[in-house]
């Protein structure tokens with residue numbers, strides 16, 4: 312592959328903000344072209360969700376997320392010797408899939424705020440939100456099918472669609488277990504691998520495919536992304552309890568709903584007095600009040616659930632890097648790994 316082309320078009324950045332800005336430059340035009348494939352009013356709803364339009368369809372500049380997944384696809388491609396631009400279809404498809412799942416997830420969770428503004432379903436209703444998610448999924452496959460070299464299309468679309476199946480498995484388990492009963496840590500990990508790890512693995516594997524990498528390199532990138540996805544989900548669980556809504560753009564609502572996320576499960580299995588009190592709070596039949604939420608957060612912290620989750624995120628990040636042979640462990644991928652594991656609460 313043409314490594315020098317990558318170096319000329321996008322120099323290795325090494326700083327998280329530069330890596331994300333470079334990725335945004337590559338992915339933004341492709342995302343806009345992809346969204347333009349949608350019929351009205353789905354195009355307008357997608358523009359709103361992605362932060363380019365306000366609810367009335369007027370141009371806006373709102374938060375559209377950090378674009379970590381496209382950055383992973385692009386950096387995986389350059390780490391495998393490809394040109395950054397050649398990963399654009401993979402980066403766009405990954406971001407479309409990610410947004411399709413968020414739009415559906417907000418419906419399932421009944422969440423009314425994402426990225427600091429009302430969710431799609433809470434503005435346009437559940438039917439339109441379901442349709443928009445479906446349409447973004449279809450457009451993602453279309454982007455890969457129409458914009459990748461013919462030799463890569465088959466494996467790339469296969470990988471994308473099997474990832475969506477895995478996402479659905481993870482999400483189904485999450486919805487059916489996590490709010491009904493206390494899962495084991497192993498179950499939490501299976502859920503996290505399905506709903507978050509699989510897509511991050513797919514981003515990295517698609518990036519490698521775009522570079523024309525061989526199967527061992529694609530598989531190593533997939534493992535790297537999956538492990539990193541586990542770290543991402545663990546940090547997301549911390550954000551779901553201790554996150555600042557002004558930073559995360561969503562209320563820290565996991566305790567109110569009595570969701571069994573990893574910090575909660577880790578605290579409950581600690582065998583401490585705090586665990587006993589937390590179990591009582593979680594076994595009541597209604598949402599927790601503000602005072603109960605604050606108490607639950609204290610109990611989780613004193614039972615060690617917060618620090619265990621933090622350390623586990625760090626361990627997963629290191630294990631992600633261990634999945635990469637030295638020649639694939641680029642500086643940019645290492646920076647992205649740290650960014651994922653240390654993002655702000």
Ligand SMILES: CC(C)=CCC/C(C)=C/COP(=O)(O)OP(=O)(O)O
Nearest residue numbers: 412413415416478479482506507547
């Ligand atoms: C097939 C589908 C719909 C998959 C959803 C995958 C996903 C990562 C949802 C968000 O998880 P979350 O509920 O833990 O995160 P958030 O707090 O952002 O809603």
